[in-house]
Amino acid sequence: MAEHGTAAVHTGETRRDFLYVATAAVSVVGVGAVGWPIVDSMNPTADVLALATTEVDLVPIEVGQAITVVWQSKPVFVRHRTDQEIAAAADVAIEDLRDPQADGDRVQKPEWLILIGICTHLGCIPIGYKGDFNGWFCPCHGSHYDTSGRIRVGPAPENLKVPPYTFTTDTSIVIG
Amino acid sequence: MSNSYRGSAVVRWVNDRLPIFTFLDHQMRDYPAPRNLNYWWNYGSLALVALVLQIVTGIFLAMHYIGDARFAFDSVEHIMRNVNYGWLLRYLHSNGAALFFLVVYVHIFRGLYYGSYKSPREILWWIGIVIVLAMMATAFMGYVLPWGQMSFWAATVITNLFSAIPLLGQEIVAWLWGGFAVGGPTLTRFYALHYLLPFVIFGLVFLHLWALRTVKSNNPLGIDVRGPQDTVPFHPYYTSKDYFGMGLFLLVLAGFVFYAPNYMGHPDNYIPANPMVTPTHIVPEWYFLPFYAILRAIPDKLGGVIAMAASLLVLFVLPWLDTSRVRSARFRPIYKVIFWFLLADVVLLGYVGSQPAEGIWIHIGRALTAYYFFHFLILTPVVGKIERPRPLPQSIAAVVLKGGKA
Secondary structure, eight states, X not given: OHHHHHHHHHTOOOHHHHHHHHHHHHHHHXXXXXXXXXXXXXXXXXXXXXXXXXXXXXXXXXXXXXXXXXXXXXXXXXXXXXXXXXXXXXXXXXXXXXXXXXXXXXXXXXXXXXEEOOOTTTSOOOEETOSTTSSEEETTTTEEEOTTOOEEESSOOSXXXXXXXXXXXXXXXXXX | OGGGOOSOHHHHHHHHHSOHHHHHIIIIISOEEETTOOGGGGHHHHHHHHHHHHHHHHHHHHTTOOOSTTTHHHHHHHHHHTSTTHHHHHHHHHHHHHHHHHHHHHHHHHHHHTTTTSTTOHHHHHHHHHHHHHHHHHHHHHHHTTOBHHXXXXXXXXXXXXXXXXXXXXXXXXXXXXXSSSOHHHHHHHHHHHHHHHHHHHHHHHHHHHHHHHHOOOOXXXXXXXXXXXXXXXXXXXXXXXXXXXXXXXXXXXXXXXXXTTTTSOGGGGXXXXXXXXXXXXXXXXXXXXXXXXXXXXXXXXXXXXXXHHHHHXXXXXXXXXXXXXXXXXXXXXXXXXXXHHHHHHHHHHHHHHSOSSTHHHHHHHHHHHHHHHIIXXXXXXXXXXXXXXOOOSOHHHHXXXXXXX
């Protein structure tokens, strides 16, 4: 038995080797077939995925004021910008930005800035009207965002995200 | 073999069918341990004591805790106020986790000082690193369970580390969360995994001990055991020494549990989780602070995550980065110095990690992070080449019988 085994090893591949590979292949396919449903079960469930939209009435929000609403369990900042804030956001050399984007590409109407209020660094919620650029400041790791929600200083790699939204009337929006 | 086993007829009957008594004798009684092990060798068994304490207190806490975001915070308060000795179980569990890390960190630095990672103990060392990684995952998920403000935002920050992965980052994070943000599904799965992982760690500890029994314990001289004259039986010599160390460990634990149970915690975690407000100053538990400082030292998200992971993963290749064939720092005049520099570097990184990420702390954190990698990637290989070790003693017995001075 042992003699036969060593002889087979020395002569290269054998039918026994084929059986090893075949057994392993069956196991891999079997584990894979059962594995995907198990992995996928951890993904967001159907009720979470059922897209919620959030309506916001803009009338009560004064110039220079911002509110936070909840959309898909995330905070969304709705900020009624002042003329100075709009001017400050426009008056930036775009090529110098870490995540270059013009202010005009981030708003549908210049006076209404609508952003997902989650720091693009590690997910904290930035504090409004704080920081070197009077936009937002993230207390966790010190990211400064300007009045267009663009990252200017700090570790965050990207600008605050703009959620999909539409103006249903001049004074109300639907996010999502 | 088995019928030669001593003891009552019942013991012999069992041992003939399952040689459990022979096994235990080999592992814990007759096991020949180097006769010169010092107190730094207590920390391995202490870590096992801490693990068992965590598992036992954890199982009983689980009988009262509810892993649902609606009830989790209240169930922890219920444990503190209504459950008989619930406060004791919980404080033992939370302070025990912190001391578990302290013990394991000492154990790791013991290995670094005495060269316990070198051939033939590489795999023993690797299993140890995997245990630390599993401990970190377990501790992090356990910290989330009370569902206070620090729990919630620790979960948010740490899971967001995975969003730095190129291309699939967002999908992976949503998969971890089971939603679009940290929420109920996240808490429940963390509870499931927090219950599972300690048993995985227990299995890894078994592998760690198996490898240890194969390659045998290192010792303060770092030289190989040459025969029976170099060893003493594990029992009673090291069982009693380990019990003495365990007594001191339990005194320290009792000191925290009974006199300063929240000393290592954060008051913000007694505020229920609020997904709309981030606490102004979030810091992890002290045992993660050095790694947190490394994460923040790199002014780039992906880079910071890579550096933090690398700070642990570099330990896997340490057996090959260290070019010196002498194990113990006792005989390595230069390595002995840079060892203490590394320890100081890690402690200072921990302090920087506790400070806000601004001003001078950013620069200090960067310098300390650079030194950490400089130590492993440059200093360790170079020192191994240029250093001239002191002559190694003939044998463990020769040194011990001379009075322990090498």
